[in-house]
Amino acid sequence: xxxxxxxxxxxxxxxxxxxxxxxxxxxxxxxxxxxxxxxxxxxxxxxxxxxxxxxxxxxxxxxxxxxxxxxxxxxxxxxxxxxxxxxxxxxxxxxxxxxxxxxxxxxxxxxxxxxxxxxxxxxxxxxxxxxxxxxxxxxxxxxxxxxxxxxxxxxxxxxxxxxxxxxxxxxxxxxxxxxxxxxxxxxxxxxxxxxxxxxxxxxxxxxxxxxxxxxxxxxxxxxxxxxxxxxxxxxxxxxxxxxxxxxxxxxxxxxxxxxxxxxxxxxxxxxxxxxxxxxxxxxxxxxxxxxxx
Amino acid sequence: xxxxxxxxxxxxxxxxxxxxxxxxxxxxxxxxxxxxxxxxxxxxxxxxxxxxxxxxxxxxxxxxxxxxxxxxxxxxxxxxxxxxxxxxxxxxxxxxxxxxxxxxxxxxxxxxxxxxxxxxxxxxxxxxxxxxxxxxxxxxxxxxxxxxxxxxxxxxxxxxxxxxxxxxxxxxxxxxxxxxxxxxxxxxxxxxxxxxxxxxxxxxxxxxxxxxxxxxxxxxxxxxxxxxxxxxxxxxxxxxxxxxxxxxxxxxxxxxxxxxxxxxxxxxxxxxxxxxxxxxxxxxxxxxxxxxxxxxxxxxxxxxxxxxxxxxxxxxxxxxxxxxxxx
Numbered sequence: 376x377x378x379x380x381x382x383x384x385x386x387x388x389x390x391x392x393x394x395x396x397x398x399x400x401x402x403x404x405x406x407x408x409x410x411x412x413x414x415x416x417x418x419x420x421x422x423x424x425x426x427x428x429x430x431x432x433x434x435x436x437x438x439x440x441x442x443x444x445x446x447x448x449x450x451x452x453x454x455x456x457x458x459x460x461x462x463x464x465x466x467x468x469x470x471x472x473x474x475x476x477x478x479x480x481x482x483x484x485x486x487x488x489x490x491x492x493x494x495x496x497x498x499x500x501x502x503x504x505x506x507x508x509x510x511x512x513x514x515x516x517x518x519x520x521x522x523x524x525x526x527x528x529x530x531x532x533x534x535x536x537x538x539x540x541x542x543x544x545x546x547x548x549x550x551x552x553x554x555x556x557x558x559x560x561x562x563x564x565x566x567x568x569x570x571x572x573x574x575x576x577x578x579x580x581x582x583x584x585x586x587x588x589x590x591x592x593x594x595x596x597x598x599x600x601x602x603x604x605x606x607x608x609x610x611x612x613x614x615x616x617x618x619x620x621x622x623x624x625x626x627x628x629x630x631x632x633x634x635x636x637x638x639x640x641x642x643x644x645x646x647x648x649x650x651x652x653x654x655x656x657x658x659x660x661x662x663x664x665x666x667x668x
Numbered sequence: 669x670x671x672x673x674x675x676x677x678x679x680x681x682x683x684x685x686x687x688x689x690x691x692x693x694x695x696x697x698x699x700x701x702x703x704x705x706x707x708x709x710x711x712x713x714x715x716x717x718x719x720x721x722x723x724x725x726x727x728x729x730x731x732x733x734x735x736x737x738x739x740x741x742x743x744x745x746x747x748x749x750x751x752x753x754x755x756x757x758x759x760x761x762x763x764x765x766x767x768x769x770x771x772x773x774x775x776x777x778x779x780x781x782x783x784x785x786x787x788x789x790x791x792x793x794x795x796x797x798x799x800x801x802x803x804x805x806x807x808x809x810x811x812x813x814x815x816x817x818x819x820x821x822x823x824x825x826x827x828x829x830x831x832x833x834x835x836x837x838x839x840x841x842x843x844x845x846x847x848x849x850x851x852x853x854x855x856x857x858x859x860x861x862x863x864x865x866x867x868x869x870x871x872x873x874x875x876x877x878x879x880x881x882x883x884x885x886x887x888x889x890x891x892x893x894x895x896x897x898x899x900x901x902x903x904x905x906x907x908x909x910x911x912x913x914x915x916x917x918x919x920x921x922x923x924x925x926x927x928x929x930x931x932x933x934x935x936x937x938x939x940x941x942x943x944x945x946x947x948x949x950x951x952x953x954x955x956x957x958x959x960x961x962x963x964x965x966x967x968x969x970x971x972x973x974x975x976x977x978x979x980x981x982x983x984x985x986x987x988x989x990x991x992x993x994x995x
Contacts, residue, residue, distance in 0.1 A: 412779075579701075649790050652787050
């Protein structure tokens with residue numbers, strides 16, 4: 376019995392730490408989505424599909440053209456940033472005055488477009504980078520370097536965004552728009568330009584996430600569906616547009632999935648996370664960190 | 669058009685549709701028609717809520733419950749679909765109430781409502797996949813072939829019978845639509861979708877009205893799932909539940925026009941014909957192309973034609989009426 380408990384605890388600890396590592400990447404995704412929502416007041420349902428395109432970009436640059444991973448990564452980030460800006464310019468900008476639901480559904484259409492574009496252009500095969508990073512053994516626990524690297528890079532990315540938002544003029548302007556859309560235009564801020572910059576920034580975060588996720592997961596046209604819904608739930612749980620709430624919610628979700636997966640199948644981990652989300656919506660409809668009014 | 673002329677047009681159209689399979693027997697075309705009718709019914713069910721601004725991405729979940737509960741009861745307990753379908757509808761309705769009540773009570777609207785319902789269809793999809801010992805997981809599930817009475821098992825071999833069943837269900841959906849259209853709830857719900865606070869102040873019971881329409885919509889969607897399962901005799905989690913199915917409903921309803929009763933039907937005709945013609949025209953090379961066209965169309969429609977094809981056409985045809993006290 377005692378031996379059983381020892382093993383159990385090691386697994387538990389491993390699952391907890393893996394959950395934290397997973398949480399880093401989820402927090403990065405949630406940050407990008409929250410940024411878009413907080414500033415432009417739009418939910419990009421197709422956010423995970425931008426990540427998928429970024430993963431394909433990484434795959435082709437690294438596998439096909441033999442470019443080194445660390446050189447390919449900035450290009451991918453740039454590419455997805457451009458995609459984000461294009462998405463805003465082509466789809467969101469014409470709909471800015473339409474009902475919010477229309478904007479959300481239009482990005483749902485973009486989700487279809489990106490998914491089927493990937494199917495048509497790249498086929499439905501599962502592809503991976505072929506880079507297998509070693510496994511870090513710590514006592515009896517095993518952690519993959521890929522996860523550790525992702526976690527650190529995600530943290531660096533988030534700190535960079537934080538510094539951009541607080542230390543630069545543009546970042547300050549973006550935060551100001553998030554507080555009051557109408558007044559900032561009167562203060563001489565070009566809101567259209569700010570929206571484009573924000574969209575590009577959100578895209579860049581998706582690009583960074585793509586570079587990290589491609590290390591751990593195979594890429595295929597529907598890969599977005601495996602982490603897209605979770606990202607939205609994290610943002611809503613944290614309170615749409617609330618950066619810190621999204622950060623905390625990402626780790627809460629990652630732990631539920633990781634621990635749920637330890638005790639049962641991975642699917643039940645997801646079921647648990649979804650159910651937890653619905654229950655939390657009723658307890659705190661405006662997000663984890665909201666104050667009851 | 670006067671009210672009488674409208675009724676005559678409906679009656680003639682319906683009679684023509686009932687007579688069709690007795691005159692025209694090409695099984696492939698009948699198959700396409702049955703699919704169009706079943707999906708039209710599902711899209712109509714979604715639009716019951718959607719037209720009042722209650723955009724739900726959870727309907728894939730209701731449809732999945734309708735299909736899987738009916739099939740599971742038949743296979744494991746030998747319960748006829750005649751009993752299984754009402755049970756599955758009750759299950760979907762109960763789920764709709766359990767999720768809907770707190771949603772409406774706590775004023776979860778707009779983006780938040782969409783994302784809560786998205787979680788709902790995510791849960792149903794994952795539960796079906798996770799309970800693979802019973803449901804076959806993502807490999808799909810087939811109801812057992814009936815040994816004896818076909819009617820008792822609700823399994824028919826000929827397309828004509830299925831066409832008539834699907835037609836009846838589709839027509840029932842339209843009848844419910846008109847029933848809602850003519851009720852007081854419609855005005856209440858329209859007021860709610862314009863301004864919830866103002867509606868509440870004017871004495872509309874916001875929670876009750878929203879729950880009513882959600883319940884009707886969920887029951888109908890579950891029925892659509894069950895009928896689809898009985899017709900196709902094969903279901904997978906991806907074809908009857910999940911987020912993709914929910915988005916498909918939204919798309920077809922918007923393309924057709926979700927504010928007019930035949931809009932979702934027009935949406936179903938367009939989407940299914942588009943998918944079929946691409947499939948025939950390009951064969952296996954067409955994998956993905958239909959969704960690519962769907963997606964582009966969806967974006968263009970929302971930007972340029974938010975009332976949908978039929979809705980915009982009817983608006984164009986309608987003579988510019990001046991507000992008169994009699995209308």
